[in-house]
Amino acid sequence: MDAVLIYIGLAAIFGIFMAWGIGANDVANAMATSVGSKALTIKQAILVAAIFEFLGAVLAGGEVTSTIRKGIVDTSLLDSQPELLIYGMLAALLSAGTWLLIASAKGWPVSTTHSIVGAIVGFAAVGIGMDAVQWGKVGGIVASWVISPLTAGFIAFLIYNSVISLILSREDPLARARRYVPVYIFLAAFTKTLVTILKGLKHVGLTLSIQQRYLLAGGIAVAISIGGALYIRRIQPDPKADKKQHFHTVERVFAVLMVVTACGMAFAHGSNDVANAIGPLAAVIAVAQSGVVAAKSATPIWVLLLGGVGIVIGLATYGVRVIATVGEKITHLTPSRGFAAELAAATTIVIASGTGIPISTTHTLVGAVLGVGLARGIDAIDLGVVKRIFVSWVVTIPAGAVLAILFFTIFRYTLP
Amino acid sequence: MSNFVAGVFGSSPVGRLEEHANLVHKCARTLTDFFAAVSELDWDAAQQARDQITSLENEADEVKKQIRKHLPRSLFMPVPRQDLLELLLVQDKIANRSKDVSGIVIGRRLEIPPPLIASFLDFVSRCVDATKQARKSVRELDELYTSGFRGAEADLVIEMIEKLDSIETETDDLEAQLRSELFLLEKDLNPVDVIFLYQTIGKLGEVADMAERVGRRLELLLAR
Numbered sequence: 001m002d003a004v005l006i007y008i009g010l011a012a013i014f015g016i017f018m019a020w021g022i023g024a025n026d027v028a029n030a031m032a033t034s035v036g037s038k039a040l041t042i043k044q045a046i047l048v049a050a051i052f053e054f055l056g057a058v059l060a061g062g063e064v065t066s067t068i069r070k071g072i073v074d075t076s077l078l079d080s081q082p083e084l085l086i087y088g089m090l091a092a093l094l095s096a097g098t099w100l101l102i103a104s105a106k107g108w109p110v111s112t113t114h115s116i117v118g119a120i121v122g123f124a125a126v127g128i129g130m131d132a133v134q135w136g137k138v139g140g141i142v143a144s145w146v147i148s149p150l151t152a153g154f155i156a157f158l159i160y161n162s163v164i165s166l167i168l169s170r171e172d173p174l175a176r177a178r179r180y181v182p183v184y185i186f187l188a189a190f191t192k193t194l195v196t197i198l199k200g201l202k203h204v205g206l207t208l209s210i211q212q213r214y215l216l217a218g219g220i221a222v223a224i225s226i227g228g229a230l231y232i233r234r235i236q237p238d239p240k241a242d243k244k245q246h247f248h249t250v251e252r253v254f255a256v257l258m259v260v261t262a263c264g265m266a267f268a269h270g271s272n273d274v275a276n277a278i279g280p281l282a283a284v285i286a287v288a289q290s291g292v293v294a295a296k297s298a299t300p301i302w303v304l305l306l307g308g309v310g311i312v313i314g315l316a317t318y319g320v321r322v323i324a325t326v327g328e329k330i331t332h333l334t335p336s337r338g339f340a341a342e343l344a345a346a347t348t349i350v351i352a353s354g355t356g357i358p359i360s361t362t363h364t365l366v367g368a369v370l371g372v373g374l375a376r377g378i379d380a381i382d383l384g385v386v387k388r389i390f391v392s393w394v395v396t397i398p399a400g401a402v403l404a405i406l407f408f409t410i411f412r413y414t415l416p
Numbered sequence: 417m418s419n420f421v422a423g424v425f426g427s428s429p430v431g432r433l434e435e436h437a438n439l440v441h442k443c444a445r446t447l448t449d450f451f452a453a454v455s456e457l458d459w460d461a462a463q464q465a466r467d468q469i470t471s472l473e474n475e476a477d478e479v480k481k482q483i484r485k486h487l488p489r490s491l492f493m494p495v496p497r498q499d500l501l502e503l504l505l506v507q508d509k510i511a512n513r514s515k516d517v518s519g520i521v522i523g524r525r526l527e528i529p530p531p532l533i534a535s536f537l538d539f540v541s542r543c544v545d546a547t548k549q550a551r552k553s554v555r556e557l558d559e560l561y562t563s564g565f566r567g568a569e570a571d572l573v574i575e576m577i578e579k580l581d582s583i584e585t586e587t588d589d590l591e592a593q594l595r596s597e598l599f600l601l602e603k604d605l606n607p608v609d610v611i612f613l614y615q616t617i618g619k620l621g622e623v624a625d626m627a628e629r630v631g632r633r634l635e636l637l638l639a640r
Contacts, residue, residue, distance in 0.1 A: 029421040109420035161564075169567020246569070247562050322419055329422035332430070334562065366424055376494035376564050380426030384490045388420065 003416040007086050007288040010415075014093035015281035015303075016310040021100045022112050022273055023314020025322060027053060029362045030269045031262065031315075032326035033369075037338040039258035042323055048259075049266045049315055054308040056270025056353075057278070058301075059196045063356030064272050065299055067137075068279025069286075071356065072117065073124045077132050082287045087411040088127055088404075089280035092119035095403030096276070099396070109389045111360030114396040116276045117141060122401025123408040141357060145393065148348050148359040149367025156344035156371030159184075163336055164375070168247070174237065177253040182229040184343065185260050190221035191347045192264050195271075195354040224260065232256050247336070254335035261342035268346040269361045270308075271353035278307040333369075337377045341368040363389060426493075427486040429500055430557050436479045436504065437554035437630075440511040443472035444547040444623055450518050451540045455533045459525060466518045473511040480508050494561060495637045503633040507554070509626040510547050517619040526612055529601055532594065539590040543620050546587055546627035549580040553634055560637070570638050577631040584628035591621045 031045040040048065078085050096115035103110035117138070124132040163184075167176045194217040197208070208216065232253050241248040282299040333341075345361070345368040352359045366389065373381040446469045453461035483504055487497055520526065528536050553576040556569070563569035594617055602610045 029419070032421060107420060107423075109423075164564040164566065168563040169569065171568045173563075173568075246559050325419050326422040329419075330425045332428040333425065336562065362421065366421065369424055373492055373494075376561075378425070379428035379430055379493065379561055380487075381492040382423055382426040382488075382490055383492050385420055385423045388423075 004288045006416065007090070008285055010090055011086075011093065011281045011284035011288075012306060014090060014097060015277050015306060016313075018093050018097045018100075018112075018116075018277040018280075019274070019307045019310025020314035020317075021097055021104070022277060023311035023316075024318035025100065025104050025314075026112055026273055026362055027266070027269060027311055027315050028319035028322035029326065030265050030365060031319075032323045033330065033333060033338045033342055033365070034258055034262035034265070035323050035327035036330035037255070037258060037333050037335045038331075039255040039335050039338070040262055042320060042327070045262070045323060046312075046315055046320070048263055050308075050312045052263045052266035053270035053274065053311055054304075056267035056272075057274035057308060058304050060192075060199055060267070060271035060350065060353050061274050061278070061304075062299070063199060064275035064353050064358050065279045065282060067141075067356045067358055068116065068120070068275050069283040069299075071137050072120045072134060072141075073128070074132050074134050077128065079292070082292055083415075084128055084412075085287050086284050087408055087415060088120070088123040089283045090411055090415075091123050091127075091404045091407035092116060092400075093277070093280045094407045095119045095122075096400055099400050099403055103392075103396075108395075109362070109366075109385065109392045110396050111145075111363055111392070112273055112276045113358045113360045114145065114393065115400040116280070117358060118397035118400030119404035120280070121397070122404040125401070126405045127408045127412070141359075144352060144357045144359050145363070148352060148357075148364045149370075152345045152348040152364045152368040153371030153374070154344075155347060156340050156368040157375045159344055160337060160340040160372045160375040160377045163340060164377075167250070168336060173247065173250045174253070177250045178229075178232055181232060181253050181257045182225045184257050184339070185228040186221050186225035188257070188261050188264050188339075188343050188346070189224040190217055192267055192350055193217040193220045195350045199354045228256055228260060247334075251334050251336055254339055258335040258339040258342065261339045261346060264346040264350075265342045265365075268349035268353065270311075272349050272359060273361050274304070274307045274311065275358060277310065278303055281306070332379045337372050340375075340377065341365065341372050344368040344371060426488075426491045429483050429487055429493075430561055432479055432483045432486070433500070433504065433507075433557055434555050436476055436483065437507055437551045439472055439476040439479060440507055440514075441547045441551040443469055443476060443511040444514045444627075445544050446472065447514055447518065447540055447620075447623070448537075448544055450521075451528070451537060454521055454526070455528050455537060457527065459522075462522060466522045469514055469518050473515045476508060476511045480504055494565065499633065499636055503554075503630065503637070506626050506629040506633055507550070510550070510623055510630070513619055513623045513626060517616055517623070520612055520616055520619070524609075524612055526609060526616065528613075529598075529605060531601060532597055535590070535594050535597060539587065539594050539617070540620060542583065542587045542590055543624040543627075546580060546583045546624040549576065549583055550627040550630040553577055553580060553631060557634075565638055573634060573638065577635055580628060580631040584624050587621060587624040591617060 027049050031049050034040045035045050096119045099115045121133055166180050167173050170176050197213045197217050235252050237249040282303050345365040348364050349361050446465050450465035556573045559569050
């Protein structure tokens with residue numbers, strides 16, 4: 001009984017630590033694009049993040065959580081020693097959290113997802129045995145880390161080009177923005193609601209046919225789009241500001257769209273990254289409570305809540321500063337460009353979440369930003385960062401693994 | 417702590433380029449006051465205008481350095497770095513020439529022969545019109561970036577450049593006329609002054625020339 005409490009207590013502490021780190025960095029990065037383009041104030045960004053991170057985690061985060069819990073380690077090998085999985089997951093949380101702390105302090109472009117996957121692979125391969133790692137799945141996950149930024153970049157490139165052709169290069173950009181922005185709102189809302197309905201309704205216990213699901217997603221998206229259109233109609237041109245910058249009012253229309261994509265971004269992030277903190281925690285709780293590994297129990301709601309709360313605290317305590325720093329630096333990312341990056345990144349992430357693939361949301365967002373840049377949408381992009389991201393890919397996995405092995409060994413000999 | 421998402425974004429040269437365009441135009445514009453004072457032989461006022469030109473030229477130089485400093489080679493931009501730097505360079509020459517020409521005149525207390533004053537001031541003001549039009553075109557850079565250098569906005573800038581060209585052609589005509597008027601008077605004037613008057617007219621023509629070349633550079637950004 002005592003041991004169970006210790007395990008769950010430690011897992012909760014480490015899980016909150018990890019969630020705090022995610023909130024302080026990843027979420028802040030995801031929200032900063034909206035703040036930098038002045039579609040949201042910092043306070044609004046925190047509010048949006050708090051609500052939609054949580055919704056994303058609860059409604060669409062199940063698949064990734066289950067991949068982290070049981071998709072990387074072959075738990076069938078652990079039937080005789082379930083405590084190994086507990087030590088391992090505790091070690092993974094602590095090592096990923098530690099590595100993230102070091103990396104953030106140094107400003108390295110390290111991904112939470114890479115750290116936790118590296119850590120889990122590390123403890124499993126060394127602590128349990130090479131066979132304990134589902135290498136096929138891990139290979140797929142690693143491949144997705146390259147594919148997801150590329151996909152997001154490609155989508156962003158197409159979206160931004162369409163924005164230029166349909167709206168920004170025309171004689172009457174304002175009238176055209178009013179007409180087409182609701183369509184983009186629809187697209188943004190549709191992808192997210194569709195994945196939620198396809199993947200998330202299981203938890204709520206609703207059963208619908210495929211057609212009904214698509215119809216429901218479409219209906220919700222149309223409703224959001226109409227709401228956006230009504231709001232856009234109320235935006236009045238400001239002749240003075242428009243004289244200085246012809247696209248001033250047009251950008252204000254895009255800012256409405258960007259509020260929607262910011263919600264989508266937070267939702268997407270919640271659906272993919274919250275699992276990094278919650279997955280190991282859920283695994284520890286399931287094993288500690290039941291005493292067996294093969295528990296098919298669902299993730300308890302209080303665990304999700306814990307993850308959500310940890311993230312919001314991280315965002316409020318430290319993420320605010322990150323948002324301010326990034327936001328200041330990217331003032332030339334106007335809503336018409338920022339939304340394209342966010343929409344492309346969020347769509348890519350949500351699809352990955354639906355498939356249960358843990359990807360790096362931040363790297364995907366950077367990929368999307370580069371895609372907008374390739375479409376000549378961004379005044380200046382520093383390619384030096386791309387090089388550093390590649391280096392971080394190579395370094396993070398061994399670093400996470402080595403730390404995990406270290407903590408795993410310590411836990412193994414000190415915990416009951 | 418540095419943040420890598422912020423690091424993805426280089427510092428945009430657009431705002432600074434527009435600021436630079438503004439400074440060099442102000443610098444050229446001060447030539448109007450300067451020559452008005454010179455034509456009235458009010459050397460104190462001329463000196464004041466000359467000081468203003470010098471300080472504006474210095475300011476423009478400072479902005480030029482800032483732009484260069486923030487354009488490392490690792491930047492990926494919608495337009496080539498080299499094209500932007502060359503735009504900056506010709507733009508900067510507007511200020512340089514303004515400073516040169518005021519320097520020649522103030523240094524020698526060069527008087528404009530009274531029969532020439534009217535056409536001379538006309539010529540100066542038309543040259544300043546050219547730099548004003550150049551500034552107007554460069555101020556569209558921001559919008560050009562937003563619209564991906566195509567469509568209605570690009571057409572608008574092309575129109576502006578055409579107008580800039582026609583202003584510059586007018587300054588050429590005015591310059592030729594001024595030279596021929598001076599030619600008729602030159603035998604009655606101090607030969608050294610005449611040489612410097614021709615030089616002054618030439619330098620003023622170059623101010624308009626540089627403004628026109630700003631247009632050429634902008635055109636190159638659009639041509640891609």
